[in-house]
Amino acid sequence: MRWRLRGGRGPAGDPDAELDAALFETWQAAAAAVGKMIDLPAGKEALLANSGLGQEDAADLPPRAGLTRQVARRRAVRPTGAVAAALAAGVLVLVAVVVPNARHGATREPTVNAAYVVKRVDHALSAAEPGEIAQMTVTTTLGPVIGGKPAGTRSENWSFGGQWRSVMYSPAGHPAYDEGSGTALPYNLVSYLTRTWARQRGLGHPAEAVPGPRSCRSVITALPQLFQLGLLGAGFAPRSLPVTVAGALRAAVSCKSLTVAGRQRVDGIAAIKLTSPPNASISETIWVSPGTYLPVRVVVRAAPGQPVVLTAEISWLPPTAQNLAMLTVPIPAGFRQVPLARAVTSILQRFPQPNAVAGHPPG
């Protein structure tokens, strides 16, 4: 098809000039289109704020009429609803009501920055999902503090694409059980408590991806799945099987009215601290790396009076052969293979599961 030049710069009939004009015109139109697709005001605010210029020199910037209204409008259309998550021991049901943060309308800067940071975190998680291994150490503090030492559990988790693995440790720090699975992979469970292991096909396939970041219903599943609460082999319904850590984090980030609460050092980096509103039933604090915008730590606290704290330290690893090996559940030499139900029962006696579907141990 012959190119039809519209409004070119060069003389008609000069192919070089026509080509230049076509390229020039297209480039300008595409740049204008990109300008409509990205949030320039929020990006500029964040750039200046991160550089330290935004605070004292903000008066230099020409006021942008309508920015506050735009942000308020974006906030207003966010879904508001009740979010329930059974978090631990079947005892605690937390109901998080996402309410518009009254402070958002008061000051412009934190609102814009929070929206921008959340957007960048969402994009970073979206980009990380297919290509990086999420490694988490989850510490759960449960119940009253006894003798100055809180009761709790610790687990290590890895998630990559449709594959995941979780190692639960005993209070003494020894591995208690190790489970893992993935798409087209059998579910493997190793019990260090009884020196047994079990394998079953058809379990442990990841659930449907957590719905898009705009769906706050996903938080219902996001938090328990993020923290891998419960032994999968104890009978999770197929639709509640773990999704990727990045997917769960996306849902958790996007469904809260998070605000930027400054910076704190996490593992040597000045991480951006995002916190949920003070009146939220679940207190959620997320620290994200200022370089990659990927979460590096997540702390979820229950409502006052509910001493449950879930802390996840998150690393993002390249899928090297060594790192990919961490997704595989090793079967130690000398361990005996048993039916899955038997392996599960022995674990449940020591580690009661909060989310197990009663009466349906597989196998």
Added chain:
Amino acid sequence: MLLGDGARSSVVGVKLERVNTADIGAFYEREMPRLVLFVTISTGLDVHAAADVAQAAFEKALSRWPTLRNPRAWLYRVAHHEALARCEAVRREVPVGVVPDRADHLSAAPALAAELRAEQREVMAHLGGLPPKQRQVMTWTLAGFGDAEIAAALELSTDAVKQSRYYARRNLAKRLGLAGRGSR
């Protein structure tokens, strides 16, 4: 024959003597969409990933703004390298069943495609379909950089830049149905 986006005269090569938020803000608003487009077309990243790369490049640039001799060129160079690193990481780490021989930039950015006229979409598609080196030279050229700057950014000789642009223009003219010989 050089192409340019009209930004050269006002920004390229101009060093801001002191960091001024109004200047920086104006520079950001003017350059950010162009830089995102540049990254999208030259590397094939989608618009949102390209925006992340561009924002990170701006943050790096701002931290050393007073020391930069040519902030705009530095900005584009940093964004270009960061985008290539991301592309390489994704390509290396995510095995795919069928490797596409050409990046289809517009199919990855339907919102961008929707803003363009049919003939502009065609130009963008052909631009994105050029071989990598030709595409990079053309995007640097369209972004308003001169041969020496492109050569420095892409670690090529200026002759190689001219040659790549010549072939790129010839390819584009051919694909667009223009009978141009493709000037350098």
